[in-house]
Amino acid sequence: MLPVLAIPVFCVATWVSALNDPSSDLPRFGKPLNNLTVSVGREAIFTCIVEDLGPYKVAWLRVDTQTILTIATHVITKNHRIAVTHSGHRAWSLHIRETRKTDSGWYMCQVNTDPMSSITGFLEVVVPPDILDYPTSTDMVVREGSNVTLRCAATGTPEPTVTWRREAGGTISLSNWQAGSIVGPELEITRITRLHMGPYLCIASNGVPPTVSKRILLTVHFQPMVWIENQLVGSYEGQTVTLECRSEAHPSPITYWTKPSNETIANDENYKVETIPKGLYEILMKLVIKSVRAQDFGTFRCVATNSLGETDGKIKLYRIDKPPTTRRPGSRRESKKTWKIDHNHEKKAVKDEPMLKGDDIGDEQIDFQSATASSLFHRHLFINFGITTVTVILAGGLST
Structure with missing residues (x-):
């Protein structure tokens, strides 16, 4: 039976001796066996260079299990993923297809000299990270003020690093500090608030692509709270008024308004109720009174209620005097302004009229100029007469 194993010390010594003695008739290794790193599922190929093999044979072995894999061109193991190839009886290659994590370990290329000569190489099968469904946390619902621990269990080779981030x-925000990311398999939050609510990402990476992540939704329940910016609103009858409340609650609350008479308000010809979401847990409540009536003066309530409680806010609508109507600009003033513009325009027209001379001026132009001059003369005469009359009246009054 062909001996296949040798003590590593003798193997190394034999290999070094063969390299240092080129004239030896024994086979020698052309170069050391390279270590390999491959991703799980890929093919790993060790190549062993043997110079002057002659009648000797090359065998491949799994060192940790002392298993013979191949001898020359024959596959000895029953593992169908193992194959052997060679090129000119010099380069001998061991093929491990569809590598598994269990394939990691030391492999030996051995020549059946006396004593045996061999070289070894290490195969590392790396595994991309994976996040286990258990005990990794799922979506969680908690009450505000409680303590929460989110867990992320990841496997892979090398061992993955787990990082937490907000999606x-x-x-x-933790108890006494804040960070954009937290490293570790667990994320502990004490005295949780509504500000912690939202999706978180558990990210596992180990340098082997792809990086994986899991989304965990953290929901915080708390009873409604109501904020009112203007608790006193003045209005007169017939005015359109908008009342506003801001509410925070989770689960989402049922909201409504009540009149001063404590009746619930529904949308009709005089009231319009609106609820506008502003985020995960915040809403804006609006009540539009289209035309304020006498019965509208008093206290309105905005109410928000969910399974954890009910909260309301109050806005008092009080009566104010209706502002006086603003007088439109008087027509008398506008007429006076218009008259001044027209009068100035006529004066400018007279000033700009060219002085035409010569026999070539037609009769029609002379008549038109005469008519214009006559019209201006009568107008100035009327103005002067009016001024004279006023002067006489004033003088008579003074003498009396």
């Missing part, structure tokens, strides 16, 4: 970005 929407921003910082993660």
Whole structure:
């Protein structure tokens, strides 16, 4: 039976001796066996260069299990993923297809000299990260003020690093500090608030692509809270008024308004109720009174209620005097302004009229100029007469 194993010390010594003695008739290794790193599922190929093999044979072995894999061109193991090839009896290659994590370890290329000569190489099968469904946390619902621990269990080779981030970005607030990311398999949050609510990402990476992540939605429940910016609103009858409340609650609350008479308000010809979401847990409540009536003066309530409680806010609508109507600009003033513009325009027209001379001026132009001059003369005469009359009246009054 062909001996296939040798003590590593003798193997190394034999290999070094063969390299240092080129004139020896024994086979020698052309170069050391390279270590390999491959991703799981890929093919790993060790190549052993043997110079002057002669009648000797090359065998491949798994060192840790002392298993003979191949001898010359024959595959000895029953592992169908193992194959051997050679090129000119010089380059001998061991093929391990569809590598598995269990294939990691030391492999030996051996020549059946006396004593045996061999070289070894290490195969590392790396595995991309994977996040286990258990005990990794799933979506969680908690009450505000409680303590929460999110867990992320990841496997892979090398061992993955777990990083926590908020899906929407921003910082993660812990008891006494904030950070954009937290490293570790667990994320502990004490005295949780509504600000912690939202999706978180558990990200596992180990340098082997692809990096994987899991989304965990953290929901915080709390009873409604109501904020009112203007608790006193003045109005007169017939005015359109908008009342506003801001509410925070989760689960989402049922909201409504009540009149001063404590009746619930529904949309009709005089009231319009609106609820506008502003985020994960914030809403804006609006009540539009289209035309304030006498019965509308008093206290309105905005109410928000969910399974954890009910909260309301109050806005008092009080009566104010209707502002006086603004007088439109008087027509008398406008008429006076218009008359001045027209009068100035006529004066400018007279000033700009060219002085025409010569026999070539037609009769029609002379008549038109005469008519214009006559019209201006009568107008100035009327103005002067009016001024004279006023002067006489004033003088008579003074003498009396």
